[in-house]
Amino acid sequence: MLLNADRLSRLMASAGLQAVIATTAENVTYSSGFWALTQWVRRGPQTYVFWPAPELGEPAIITGTSMLDLVADQKPWVSRVRRYGAFVIEQDEMAELDAIDRHQAELYALPDEKTALAALCNAIREGGFGAARIGVEELGLTPGYMAALREAFPAAQFLPADTIFRQCRAVKTEAEIARLRRSAAVAEQSIASALDIAREGATERDLALAFHERTVREGGFPVLGCIGFGRRSAMTNVQPSDRPLRRGDIIRFDVGGRYDHYRSDIARIAVLGEPSVKAAAYHRALHAGVRHAYEILKPGLAARDLFDAVVETVRREGLPHYRRTHVGHGIGMDGYDAPDLGPSSNEIIEEGMVLCVETPYYELGAWGLQVEDMVVVRADGVESLMQTDGSMVLL
Amino acid sequence: MLLNADRLSRLMASAGLQAVIATTAENVTYSSGFWALTQWVRRGPQTYVFWPAPELGEPAIITGTSMLDLVADQKPWVSRVRRYGAFVIEQDEMAELDAIDRHQAELYALPDEKTALAALCNAIREGGFGAARIGVEELGLTPGYMAALREAFPAAQFLPADTIFRQCRAVKTEAEIARLRRSAAVAEQSIASALDIAREGATERDLALAFHERTVREGGFPVLGCIGFGRRSAMTNVQPSDRPLRRGDIIRFDVGGRYDHYRSDIARIAVLGEPSVKAAAYHRALHAGVRHAYEILKPGLAARDLFDAVVETVRREGLPHYRRTHVGHGIGMDGYDAPDLGPSSNEIIEEGMVLCVETPYYELGAWGLQVEDMVVVRADGVESLMQTDGSMVLL
Numbered sequence: 001m002l003l004n005a006d007r008l009s010r011l012m013a014s015a016g017l018q019a020v021i022a023t024t025a026e027n028v029t030y031s032s033g034f035w036a037l038t039q040w041v042r043r044g045p046q047t048y049v050f051w052p053a054p055e056l057g058e059p060a061i062i063t064g065t066s067m068l069d070l071v072a073d074q075k076p077w078v079s080r081v082r083r084y085g086a087f088v089i090e091q092d093e094m095a096e097l098d099a100i101d102r103h104q105a106e107l108y109a110l111p112d113e114k115t116a117l118a119a120l121c122n123a124i125r126e127g128g129f130g131a132a133r134i135g136v137e138e139l140g141l142t143p144g145y146m147a148a149l150r151e152a153f154p155a156a157q158f159l160p161a162d163t164i165f166r167q168c169r170a171v172k173t174e175a176e177i178a179r180l181r182r183s184a185a186v187a188e189q190s191i192a193s194a195l196d197i198a199r200e201g202a203t204e205r206d207l208a209l210a211f212h213e214r215t216v217r218e219g220g221f222p223v224l225g226c227i228g229f230g231r232r233s234a235m236t237n238v239q240p241s242d243r244p245l246r247r248g249d250i251i252r253f254d255v256g257g258r259y260d261h262y263r264s265d266i267a268r269i270a271v272l273g274e275p276s277v278k279a280a281a282y283h284r285a286l287h288a289g290v291r292h293a294y295e296i297l298k299p300g301l302a303a304r305d306l307f308d309a310v311v312e313t314v315r316r317e318g319l320p321h322y323r324r325t326h327v328g329h330g331i332g333m334d335g336y337d338a339p340d341l342g343p344s345s346n347e348i349i350e351e352g353m354v355l356c357v358e359t360p361y362y363e364l365g366a367w368g369l370q371v372e373d374m375v376v377v378r379a380d381g382v383e384s385l386m387q388t389d390g391s392m393v394l395l
Numbered sequence: 396m397l398l399n400a401d402r403l404s405r406l407m408a409s410a411g412l413q414a415v416i417a418t419t420a421e422n423v424t425y426s427s428g429f430w431a432l433t434q435w436v437r438r439g440p441q442t443y444v445f446w447p448a449p450e451l452g453e454p455a456i457i458t459g460t461s462m463l464d465l466v467a468d469q470k471p472w473v474s475r476v477r478r479y480g481a482f483v484i485e486q487d488e489m490a491e492l493d494a495i496d497r498h499q500a501e502l503y504a505l506p507d508e509k510t511a512l513a514a515l516c517n518a519i520r521e522g523g524f525g526a527a528r529i530g531v532e533e534l535g536l537t538p539g540y541m542a543a544l545r546e547a548f549p550a551a552q553f554l555p556a557d558t559i560f561r562q563c564r565a566v567k568t569e570a571e572i573a574r575l576r577r578s579a580a581v582a583e584q585s586i587a588s589a590l591d592i593a594r595e596g597a598t599e600r601d602l603a604l605a606f607h608e609r610t611v612r613e614g615g616f617p618v619l620g621c622i623g624f625g626r627r628s629a630m631t632n633v634q635p636s637d638r639p640l641r642r643g644d645i646i647r648f649d650v651g652g653r654y655d656h657y658r659s660d661i662a663r664i665a666v667l668g669e670p671s672v673k674a675a676a677y678h679r680a681l682h683a684g685v686r687h688a689y690e691i692l693k694p695g696l697a698a699r700d701l702f703d704a705v706v707e708t709v710r711r712e713g714l715p716h717y718r719r720t721h722v723g724h725g726i727g728m729d730g731y732d733a734p735d736l737g738p739s740s741n742e743i744i745e746e747g748m749v750l751c752v753e754t755p756y757y758e759l760g761a762w763g764l765q766v767e768d769m770v771v772v773r774a775d776g777v778e779s780l781m782q783t784d785g786s787m788v789l790l
Contacts, residue, residue, distance in 0.1 A: 024438060037632045041618055042730055043419060043438075043534055069630035088718045088757075089631075095760030101626065104759060139438055143533035143541075143555065160538065205614075212611045216604060221617055223436055231496065235464035236484075237432045323483045335437055362483075364499060365490030 001077055002176050003031050004352075005054075008168045012053055018132035019056070020161045021120065022049040023140030026333040027165045029261055032059065033076035036067050039140070046116035046142060049078060050123040057127045062119045065112065072103035082119045083110050117145055121152050129153075135161025170330050170338035171352040176262065177376055180331065180354050183220065183259035184374045184385040187266050190214040191253050194227065195270055198251060198395055201244050204229055208240035211255060220257040224265060224335070228252050233368040236360070247273045250367040254360070256335070263335045265356050266386070267372035270393035280392065283369045285318035286359040287390045289327070290371045293357045297375065297382040303345035310341075314359055328357040331374060353377045354385070396472055397571050398426050399747075400449075403563045407448055413527035414451070415556045416515065417444040418535030421728040422560045424656055427454065428471035431462050434535070441511035441537060444473060445518040452522045457514045460507065467498035477514045478505050512540055516547050524548075530556025565725050565733035566747040571657065572771055575726065575749050578615065578654035579769045579780040582661050585609040586648050589622065590665055593646060593790055596639050599624055603635035606650060615652040619660060619730070623647050628763040631755070642668045645762040649755070651730070658730045660751050661781070662767030665788035675787065678764045680713035681754040682785045684722070685766045688752045692770065692777040698740035705736075709754055723752040726769060748772045749780070 008031070012020060022031045023046070025039040031049045038045035047063040060080040061071065065087035089108055091097075097105060113119035124130060130153050138146060138160050149158050172180065193214035194207040204227050212222040228238030229245050233252035245251070249272050256264035269283055292313040293306060307327050314322040326345075330337030331354055339347035341355065349355075358372035371390035376383045403426070407415060417426045418441070420434040426444045433440035442458040455475040456466065460482035484503055486492075492500060508514035519525060525548050533541060533555050544553050567575065588609035589602040599622050607617040623633030624640050628647035640646070644667050651659035664678055687708040688701060702722050709717040721740075725732030726749055734742035736750065744750075753767035766785035771778045 026438075035634075037619075037621075037634075043421075066631055070632050070634070073630060073634065073636075086720050087631075088720060089629075090716070090756070090758040092758050092760035097760050098626065101629075101759045104630070138538035141538075143536075143557075146538075162538075209611060209614070212616075213608055216607045216611055216617065219600075219604070221607075222611065224432075226432075231493065234484075234496075235468060235499070236461055236482075237465050239430075239432075239465070239468065241468075321485070325481050325483060361485070363485040363487050364496045365487035365492050 002029070002033060002173060004168055004171055004173050007171055008051070009054060011164045011168055012135070015135065015164060016133055017053070017135045017159070017161070019050065019052040019127070019129050020135040020164060021137060022051065022165065023137045025140065027137055030165070030169060030333055032061050032078035034061050034063070034071060034074060034078065035261060036063055037070060038064070038067065048116065048120055050120065050127070052127060052129070060123055062116065062123060065108070068107040069104055071107055072100050081107055081110065082113055082123060083107065084113045084115050084119045086112065116142070117148055121149070124153060124156070129156065131155035133157045133159065135159050135164055137161050137165055166338050169332050171350050172332060172354050176332060177354060179260045179262040180264070180374065181385050183257065183262045183264040184266060185387065186215055186218040186220045186259050187256045187264035188387050189218060190257070191255065191268055194253070195393065195395065198245060198270065198272065200247060200272065203242045203244050204232070204240035205242055207251070215257040220259040223258050223263065224254070224256045226254040228368065230367065231365060234362045234364050234366060235368070236362055245272055250275065250279060250369070252368045252370055254370055254372065261333055263331055263333065264374065265331055265335050265372065266374060267358060267360065267370035268388070268390065268393065269369055270395055272395045274394070275392060279367060279369065281318045282361060283392050285314045285322070286361055286369055287371045288317035289314035289359040290357050290373055290390055293327070294375070294382050294384070297349060297377060298380065299349055299351045299377060301349040303339045303341050303347040303349060304343055306349065307341055307343050307345070310359060319361065322361065324359070327359060328355055330354060331356050349377055351377055351379050397424070397428060397568060399563055399566055399568050402566055403446070404449060406559045406563055407530070410530065410559060411528055412530045412554070412556070414445065414447040414524050415530040415559060416532060417446065417560065418532045420535065422532055425560070425564060425728055427456050427473035429456050429458070429466060429469060429473065430656060431458055432465060433459070433462065443511065443515055445515065445522070447522060447524070455518055457511060457518060460503070463502040464499055466502055467495050476502055476505065477508055477518060478502065479508045479510050479514045481507065511537070512543055516544070519548060519551070524551065526550035528552045528554065530554050530559055532556050532560055561733050564727050566745050567727060567749050571727060572749060574655045574657035575769065576780050578652065578657045578659040579661060580782065581610055581613040581615045581654050582651045582659035583782050584613060585652070586650065586663055589648070590788065590790065593640060593665065593667065595642060595667065598637045598639050599627070599635035600637055602646070610652040615654040617652050618658065619649070619651045621647070621649040623763065625762065626760065629757045629759050629761060630763070631757055640667055645670065645674060645764070647763045647765055649765055649767065656728055658726055658728065659769065660726055660730050660767065661769060662753060662755065662765035663783070663785065663788065664764055665790055667790045669789070670787060674762060674764065676713045677756060678787050680709045680717070681756055681764055682766045683712035684709035684754040685752050685768055685785055688722070689770070689777050689779070692744060692772060693775065694744055694746045694772060696744040698734045698736050698742040698744060699738055701744065702736055702738050702740070705754060714756065717756065719754070722754060723750055725749060726751050744772055746772055746774050
């Protein structure tokens with residue numbers, strides 16, 4: 001199961017919530033195992049998970065009738081379903097249905113609750129939560145629905161629950177870690193495929209195509225392809241252009257895809273030929289910062305202490321003016337999960353967190369350099385999800 | 396320019412709005428030409444376009460400091476920028492900056508307006524809109540910001556503007572049509588690549604990989620890959636599995652990607668060998684429905700009349716029990732733009748609309764069949780964006 005159910009229960013209890021409602025694509029999939037296509041590819045379509053505290057009832061998926069085939073095919077661990085809206089599916093009366101088709105037929109036979117909001121209200125009312133304290137994730141909810149819920153249940157309290165889901169997702173289950181490991185591996189393989197064609201005259205776009213093609217071939221989905229040559233590598237979010245690769249160019253990769261719904265986000269630097277003395281020295285310092293994180297990361301460490309230690313290491317190891325707003329972040333179904341590894345973060349590192357640890361450096365007129373690794377925090381330290389180390393690759 | 400500026404002005408005037416604020420990724424790119432990476436790959440990051448009526452002021456992009464490199468590289472037609480938040484960029488004092496880097500340096504030198512909300516309030520206040528009627532797209536706005544705006548400007552009126560942007564985007568500019576044409580072509584080429592490997596034993600997943608790889612090779616991004624064999628083709632949103640292709644199987648493609656930010660969404664049916672008499676007859680009827688749309692589509696037609704005519708044609712041409720909730724929708728930066736081609740739509744077809752016209756039919760225990768074409772409404776009829784027609788492909 002992707003969901004860290006115990007952690008969610010603890011977070012709900014400490015916020016005094018009897019139920020929470022997931023509304024974004026990420027938290028619907030996270031809490032139920034159900035991946036609702038429309039919600040993932042567009043903004044607006046409404047699928048929810050109504051999640052009561054375990055002793056108070058059964059969770060339910062609330063989704064549009066046109067999504068029910070995916071429920072039948074995916075068999076999510078939340079099996080109770082409410083559907084809304086009209087949709088036409090016929091049935092071959094002569095055919096014997098297989099298990100998935102029978103499940104589909106059962107789901108289509110559920111009563112049509114008409115609208116997402118009506119179905120959600122039914123779940124609240126029929127579950128006996130009409131006077132409960134309920135956390136609602138606001139980010140995926142149709143504007144105005146929060147007010148409509150308050151009007152429909154004046155005795156209930158509806159509170160924003162976005163932070164609770166974010167805190168819950170910060171500590172990964174082993175099922176999530178397995179997907180993140182594979183997602184990280186696909187990103188590294190995709191960098192290798194891009195470097196395979198990195199010769200004089202190849203363009204940023206050529207490398208990006210090779211990168212994304214490999215991601216697709218490994219079963220992933222392209223997301224992030226910041227690949228810049230030379231001066232363009234200093235652009236934080238550089239989008240691939242027709243700039244050709246020239247001898248001496250730095251190549252900066254800040255890249256990642258999605259595998260089984262889980263993101264990767266890693267950075268590596270290559271150079272065609274020999275780097276300048278300055279680039280090599282700065283990169284060694286940035287790499288030393290990430291390596292230092294490997295040494296000190298463990299449960300109980302304050303995120304801001306990690307930040308200070310990493311920045312201090314980079315400065316001491318050869319980049320004395322190094323400044324940053326963060327040295328990384330969590331990663332999971334979202335590219336920026338909790339915690340935030342910044343100087344004013346109040347978060348504490350916990351066992352099971354999966355982190356991107358990074359030390360980017362952007363210098364206009366010169367180049368950008370960056371090391372970014374994905375790691376898992378274990379009971380006694382850290383496990384890397386990387387197969388390569390962050391040293392500069394000389395082509 | 397992607398934006399249909401005259402149409403937006405007319406819609407704003409008829410709603411009595413002195414300014415509108417775009418908040419979703421789609422409408423920010425649409426109204427300004429600026430593609431803000433974080434907003435496209437995650438939910439939450441805030442980039443806006445503040446768009447006054449032309450006679451009342453200049454539009455402005457409001458974005459995070461870390462996005463400014465993309466402004467410099469993309470040169471959007473909205474050139475005024477407000478930035479918020481800390482971000483560190485160094486500069487090589489020895490280097491002579493090129494034009495993009497100089498632009499970047501100028502943007503980083505803009506005052507830091509601290510938060511997205513503060514920057515938005517500054518745009519409203521300094522533009523003299525403190526007592527104006529302002530449309531705000533709610534879908535991309537951080538929950539709570541609408542209330543914060545109302546509190547900051549008690550003399551102003553803030554109204555939801557999601558519908559105005561949707562109506563505006565319904566009629567495409569030629570720049571948008573060019574991108575949609577290419578996006579549709581990439582989807583057709585990608586189906587051809589998938590069919591190239593459609594032999595007995597190839598799996599749904601194999602075809603999906605071939606499909607998405609071709610999309611990437613053509614410079615697109617994979618989005619939608621509903622590819623199902625045999626009975627699985629009856630699943631509306633079928634996600635590729637390890638089901639192998641067998642002789643006699645229907646293959647249903649309901650697929651599309653993104654090219655230069657513009658979506659495609661098309662459907663084609665193939666069969667390995669000979670289709671059953673029933674499948675062939677039903678598919679001919681569905682195809683006749685789409686072909687009839689080509690004959691009658693023109694500016695001034697009511698969307699619901701199109702719906703009735705298409706459904707009636709399918710019934711008359713061999714699928715007498717045909718029922719549907721819609722026979723298509725607009726397409727653009729979103730996969731479901733206006734208009735909705737449904738029985739209770741109030742929308743009227745206009746010149747410049749780009750439509751997906753579709754007649755899907757799903758029969759549990761049998762198969763799913765579907766024809767879906769992308770077309771442009773022209774002054775005197777319709778221009779197809781397809782290179783292939785929707786006939787069943789026999790492999």
